[in-house]
Amino acid sequence: MKRRMTRQQKTTIVYGILSVVLILVVLQLWLLTATMNAYLGGDESIIWPAAAASLVCFGLNAGLLRYLYIMERP
């Protein structure tokens, strides 16, 4: 039987997810600025690896958000 979480437990989980998502988004921001700088400087070598890394970060974020939706399901 699925145990229903209290609101306090859910809030703690949301705080945890928010912290991880925030770190990943800051990492993505850094990736974007570094890639833009490299692109404008004519350096093409990091463009696609950085895009792949950013996609992975987004995948993790989307997964965490999905967990949030699952948690809210009655």
Next chain:
Amino acid sequence: MSEPDREQVYAAPDGKPQSEQPRWRKDFPIDWPEDNYVARRDFTKFLVLTSLAFTAGQFWIGFQNILRKRRGEPPLRFIADAETIPVGGAVTFNYPDEHDKCVLVRLDEATFAAFSQECTHLSCSVVPDPERDCFRCPCHEGLFEMATGRPVAGPPRRPLARVRIEFKQGGVYASGIQERTS
């Protein structure tokens, strides 16, 4: 028999009991724990949307790079006759498009250098300053070395794009653009 709801429905943000709360807060009670939960949850959703935007930005840079590669090298274009430029003098020209301003400088009898005039900070036009032996950006006082185009002062961090030059029958020609990170 149903269990009583043990969730705290109302808790003022200052943590004081209900009797000590100001009148306005008693009149308009807010379920603060629920409000906290919803606010953090919605902020998380917004951040995930931001994450998607950053990912889209990364791929946009990738596609712009593909388009840039497809355009290929710009054609050879005449700039000026070498004899007409005195030592320390400069000639402006447009390359590769008519909107891309560039500048050719004569450093000594045998040495020429050409750079894009677009400042690498916020794209203002840099101007040659022969007295200080540099290019100066009037917008934010950025300085670039005249011989190499490297930034030496101000906010720019990347050097000016170098225009490759060739000499043919006494004329100076532009033959390509070299973007640089350092």
